[in-house]
Amino acid sequence: MIAIDTNILVYAHREDTPWHRDAFECIKTIAEGRKPWAIPWPCIHELLAIVTHPKIFDPPTPLEIALKQVEAWLESPSLVLLSETDMHWSVMKESIKKGKIHGPMVHDARVAALCVEHGVRELWSADRDFSRFKDLTVKNPLIT
Numbered sequence: 001m002i003a004i005d006t007n008i009l010v011y012a013h014r015e016d017t018p019w020h021r022d023a024f025e026c027i028k029t030i031a032e033g034r035k036p037w038a039i040p041w042p043c044i045h046e047l048l049a050i051v052t053h054p055k056i057f058d059p060p061t062p063l064e065i066a067l068k069q070v071e072a073w074l075e076s077p078s079l080v081l082l083s084e085t086d087m088h089w090s091v092m093k094e095s096i097k098k099g100k101i102h103g104p105m106v107h108d109a110r111v112a113a114l115c116v117e118h119g120v121r122e123l124w125s126a127d128r129d130f131s132r133f134k135d136l137t138v139k140n141p142l143i144t
Contacts, residue, residue, distance in 0.1 A: 001037060001120050002121065002124055003038040003082065003114075003115050003118075003123045004030075004043065004125075005043055005130070006043040006046040006047050007126045008026065008124050009023075009027070009047045010050055011023035011126075011142070012027045013047070013061070013066070013069050014051060014061065016057070019142050022142045026124065026141045026142070027073070031076040032076070034078060036078050038080040039082065040082040040083075042114070044070055047070070048067075082114040082118050082120070084114065085117045088117060091113040091117050095109045095112050095113050095116070095135065096109045098134065099134075105129060108129050112135070116136060122137045122138070123137070123138045125138055125139075126142060
């Protein structure tokens with residue numbers, strides 16, 4: 001299963017980003033396919049925080065439009081939403097220790113742990129910080 005990180009979701013949603021077309025096509029292809037794909041819940045939360053923030057985007061995405069975007073992705077019958085399991089703390093703690101994680105990167109450790117817990121084989125992300133999590137294969141689908 002492939003999981004999608006926040007930055008790819010943001011690029012797919014925001015037409016004013018230089019990576020919009022490629023990110024939109026990546027998500028469209030995977031969402032319309034039959035194979036399971038995933039979005040970690042923290043990435044949905046972060047997407048909403050980013051695209052509606054007036055200091056990040058001018059103009060920001062109106063909340064109603066951002067919520068409709070999430071709902072459109074949720075309609076994909078092959079989507080799996082990743083949330084914490086009973087193993088979460090032990091998996092996340094190991095990720096934090098192995099990757100020597102601190103500060104804001106704890107959020108990335110949470111996303112990585114969710115992926116590992118759910119058997120995600122690949123996380124699509126443009127964030128190179130995920131390379132610190134050796135138990136997770138990370139691919140930037142926007143680089144060909």
